[in-house]
Amino acid sequence: RLFSCPFFVSCVVYRMHCLARFHFISCMDPSLGKVDKSSFSDQTLLELLIENVDNKVAVCGEDIHEWKGLIINDRLEIVAVRWCRKDLSGTMRLEFLPLTLEKVYMKLNKLSGEIPKHTLPESLLALDVAANLFERSLDLCRLPRRMETLIAYTNSLSGTLSLTHLPHSLKTLYLAQNSFTGEVCLTNLPEAMEYLSLGENNLVGSLDFTQLPSTLKSLNLYTNDFEGHADFSHLPECLNFLYIGDTMLSGEIDVRNRKSVLVKGSNIKLIK
Template sequence: KVDKSSLSQQTLMELFAEGITPRQAYFMAYPNTTAFNDITQWQGLTFDNETKDLLTIHWYTAIYLLCADTELHLDHLDYASLSQQTLMEMVIDGIANTEKICGSKENPNDISEWKGLTLENQHVTEIEWEELDIEGSVHLQWLPPTISYFTIHKNCLLGTIAWQDLPKTLAVLSVSCNAFTGEIDLEHLPQQMKVLWAFQNRLSGTLNLEKLPPTMTSLHLSANRFTGSVSLTNLPTTMVHLEFCANSLSGTIDVTRLPSSMKVFRLGKNNFSGITDFGHLPESLGYLFVDYTQLEGEIPKYEGLDVKIEGSNVTNNGNAIVNS
């Protein structure tokens, strides 16, 4: 259920009229499109001159009501037809202190006035809500289909994330330093995604690194509650930074087929074990952390490589040691 009291008049009317066709009959949409107009342009609506509150609706012409229910059945909404304003209000519907983003919860500002939004041609392309102390939950499945960059790093957010329903255009996502729970679905991320940072949360389950987006360059999943083994033999060739320290991962690891572009690889503070072949690391690698694991083996000398091995059975042959 959605808290109707937190949604704007525009959003409520779009949700009410989502099943009405044809929308052009009441100037709800321009010809040859299904996207809603501003409700001030709709036929048959009257507003209070001072408060701009919607007073009456007069729709007499024959129209076909597919669904005009009093409940909001979000699973059946036409995502593509909803305005950017409506989508953004649905994204933040679970946030308790929305005034930090959009003004009044009861009457949100136009998204052009929201904090941290970048708009191009009235479409949301970037959202930056870092360290705002926002509380509650967010519904990322309603992010506008035009967005490429979204960060909510270091807030007080909880709940689960609909990983499989993220917009296809999303390239950078940071949900790090919150209290998100549930499993992470790395198999169904947007295929254009390049960066995913979800460290310092309460995410759980296993990590399937076999079907990451082919464009992925940085994946940071440290300080969660992941378990099970991981496969490192089919990482994207574009991968530069991979980190999943401080979880409860286990089993052996194969680091002989890391991408040639890899520069940072941190897997310490896990339960990995067994003899490991470190003799085929990529020449580009600058940092390798295997600290506080049960791994064994010797890291040969590599030009420019810094290693962290304390608390493990791994030996180092002349590489710089990182102690902090």
């Protein structure tokens, strides 16, 4: 009879909710405010990840095998999430990405939130959240050590950018069309870097182009407040795409054997 009593049932449900919250709090690292994600199943982590996301039905399922856009390996570990163009909005809590993830693609939604400083999976190789509404600062010094690709252009990210302690494995960094400020250093980029895009921000200062990685194929710095005379005589041979227009930089660039160099709106002269 007790189980047929609505009041009794509601009390049981409330108690279970409180116990779940207690378990969640007990898994917090009190010194850093981080969650011990190893204490949760992947199903629970996914539910926490999209807890504040609208239109969950576009991706979620009753169990892990029913979720859309997941890639699961032979060990039943989630290794990739592909949620591009899913009409998702609200806050995506990236701090709850499952620990085994290697690739995350969420571009072209209306998601907000922040890119966490400490809790991205160490196994993460690629993160693409382009064309969303992510905000706050981005700590590039604490990216996963094996990361190869970070794409976050066209968001609302802000703060300064430190490019001197990027993962050695990083090949692609796209951060154009945000609100980053301050100066940037190009003399200690990863040796493996191939694509760097920082255009359409509020970056300032002079730039040293003499120590770019020999692997760099594309460099996009247009529409910033960079200024001063620059030495372009040591550009990498494979740098075929260079966009530095709409800046206050000056100097000369030999564009022979380069596919595309755009300097309109700057004081740079092209040698053909």
